[in-house]
Amino acid sequence: xxxxxxxxxxxxxxxxxxxxxxxxxxxxxxxxxxxxxxxxxxxxxxxxxxxxxxxxxxxxxxxxxxxxxxxxxxxxxxxxxxxxxxxxxxxxxxxxxxxxxxxxxxxxxxxxxxxxxxxxxxxxxxxxxxxxxxxxxxxxxxxxxxxxxxxxxxxxxxxxxxxxxxxxxxxxxxxxxxxxxxxxxxxxxxxxxxxxxxxxxxxxxxxxxxxxxxxxxxxxxxxxxxxxxxxxxxxxxxxxxxxxxxxxxxxxxxxxxxxxxxxxxxxxxxxxxxxxxxxxxxxxxxxxxxxxxxxxxxxxxxxxxxxxx
Amino acid sequence: xxxxxxxxxxxxxxxxxxxxxxxxxxxxxxxxxxxxxxxxxxxxxxxxxxxxxxxxxxxxxxxxxxxxxxxxxxxxxxxxxxxxxxxxxxxxxxxxxxxxxxxxxxxxxxxxxxxxxxxxxxxxxxxxxxxxxxxxxxxxxxxxxxxxxxxxxxxxxxxxxxxxxxxxxxxxxxxxxxxxxxxxxxxxxxxxxxxxxxxxxxxxxxxxxxxxxxxxxxxxxxxxxxxxxxxxxxxxxxxxxxxxxxxxxxxxxxxxxxxxxxxxxxxxxxxxxxxxxxx
Numbered sequence: 001x002x003x004x005x006x007x008x009x010x011x012x013x014x015x016x017x018x019x020x021x022x023x024x025x026x027x028x029x030x031x032x033x034x035x036x037x038x039x040x041x042x043x044x045x046x047x048x049x050x051x052x053x054x055x056x057x058x059x060x061x062x063x064x065x066x067x068x069x070x071x072x073x074x075x076x077x078x079x080x081x082x083x084x085x086x087x088x089x090x091x092x093x094x095x096x097x098x099x100x101x102x103x104x105x106x107x108x109x110x111x112x113x114x115x116x117x118x119x120x121x122x123x124x125x126x127x128x129x130x131x132x133x134x135x136x137x138x139x140x141x142x143x144x145x146x147x148x149x150x151x152x153x154x155x156x157x158x159x160x161x162x163x164x165x166x167x168x169x170x171x172x173x174x175x176x177x178x179x180x181x182x183x184x185x186x187x188x189x190x191x192x193x194x195x196x197x198x199x200x201x202x203x204x205x206x207x208x209x210x211x212x213x214x215x216x217x218x219x220x221x222x223x224x225x226x227x228x229x230x231x232x233x234x235x236x237x238x239x240x241x242x243x244x245x246x247x248x249x250x251x252x253x254x255x256x257x258x259x260x261x262x263x264x265x266x267x268x269x270x271x272x273x274x275x276x277x278x279x280x281x282x283x284x285x286x287x288x289x290x291x292x293x294x295x296x297x298x299x300x301x302x303x304x305x306x307x308x309x
Numbered sequence: 310x311x312x313x314x315x316x317x318x319x320x321x322x323x324x325x326x327x328x329x330x331x332x333x334x335x336x337x338x339x340x341x342x343x344x345x346x347x348x349x350x351x352x353x354x355x356x357x358x359x360x361x362x363x364x365x366x367x368x369x370x371x372x373x374x375x376x377x378x379x380x381x382x383x384x385x386x387x388x389x390x391x392x393x394x395x396x397x398x399x400x401x402x403x404x405x406x407x408x409x410x411x412x413x414x415x416x417x418x419x420x421x422x423x424x425x426x427x428x429x430x431x432x433x434x435x436x437x438x439x440x441x442x443x444x445x446x447x448x449x450x451x452x453x454x455x456x457x458x459x460x461x462x463x464x465x466x467x468x469x470x471x472x473x474x475x476x477x478x479x480x481x482x483x484x485x486x487x488x489x490x491x492x493x494x495x496x497x498x499x500x501x502x503x504x505x506x507x508x509x510x511x512x513x514x515x516x517x518x519x520x521x522x523x524x525x526x527x528x529x530x531x532x533x534x535x536x537x538x539x540x541x542x543x544x545x546x547x548x549x550x551x552x553x554x555x556x557x558x559x560x561x562x563x564x565x566x567x568x569x570x571x572x573x574x575x576x577x578x579x580x581x582x583x584x585x586x587x588x
Binding site (some may be wrong): 006009013019022023033034085091092103106107109114115118119120121122126167200203204229234235255259262263275290293300 | 314315317318321322324325326327328329331332333335336338339342343346391392394395396398399400402403404408409411412414415416417418419421422423424425426428429430432433434453456457460461484485486489509513514515516519520522523540542543547548555559562565566569570573577
């Protein structure tokens, strides 16, 4: 009887272990499949990443314009999205009346629930026309001396994609950084108040700086999301492999390249070039997520350690 | 000097209020336009008929896309839920070692993976062998996306069960594996929350389906054949120049958003205000 029971125990433990290992296996499979699928060699890898011409008909594959597009759109997303998210996080953890906390965080988290293709649809038909007719001419008129705001204005552009991404990263950045702010012990705030600091000074001196590694983690997570976001960007970025100084011009990103051209790719070299673009994407996002999760895990550990005291 | 500090304080504090409003505006705008443009196209035809031709006035619906999305998400759940649930149990109940912590860490990292990469995985493994995009490949890609989400949310839910439950169970001589199931039963609302959120997430996925499931203008005709999906139709019709197609895209977006928000509200009721794990 006892032996049978412990055999059941061992069986269940093995089962859980096997399924648990599936996560490790999945990670390895991702890298294995994308590495073998991309026929990557060091030399062609450099030509691929640094080449600025993308011409599948001529069998020339360079993804520098797409890397540029991914980097610039993500940077815009962070520039716009992070301050707003931090504002939301500060409001939810420091300022909000108790009754508003839960509804407001629910509303902000609903932004994460909206499917990205719906962001795309809204971006194409509502946001992009609005920006093209009102916001962009305004920017050009007042800041047109900056090269990034010069040239012909397109609705589907790098800047539009960046703005859509900024909206999309608000939920993750604000919820992770809010958690970081909530983890700041009250003694920190009390110390600042005791020194005569105003509310905003307290938030800056003792809350934001105490929580900075958590905030950094949330920014990295937001960066990963923005870099890897596909369908919404594909719909509003213009899908043109260009490196143009102007943010008003159409561009391309690694993810939208794959979504846009995979169905048209007929030759094996074309497909493996797209898979290689996917590998670049995977590596970048994997690394940013590792940094973010490392920062978060350190935070959690220090909080657990503090709770033993 | 004092006045200056006072003023700065008010300005900075109101900036936080302003950012909350800025964050809410896009959501309100999306919900408004999706409802105004999408809700009128929802009628019986929308659920029962096949997609129309692009001619003006042609009638049709997205019945096949609704059917396809349900099939894809159902099959994906068959992959994602068992793998996610059991690996979540492993992380929480058996994972107090280096390997367990690595599984947890990798799960967290995989959650943030771009979904298009799961699409490439599904494509490479399943599309060439079957000679076409297929329901199977689509469900596989979505299942792969679900696994880490379900796994981490399950592990988080189990972690909230107090150790006294495990100790009481062990003291009664109940075996470890029954104890683990007992812990799962104790955390069932949290576990269900994770499963629901993961389902809602793959319900809205588009990019991986383009590579794996493809698109079809007919009803479901087999697991090894291309299959229609709501999200792909929103993308396909929303970027088309035809008026009746575009309005169907808004209709599909409305239907999708109603489902996703419905799931989120259900989750909220399930957790009764406790915040689900943010991933």
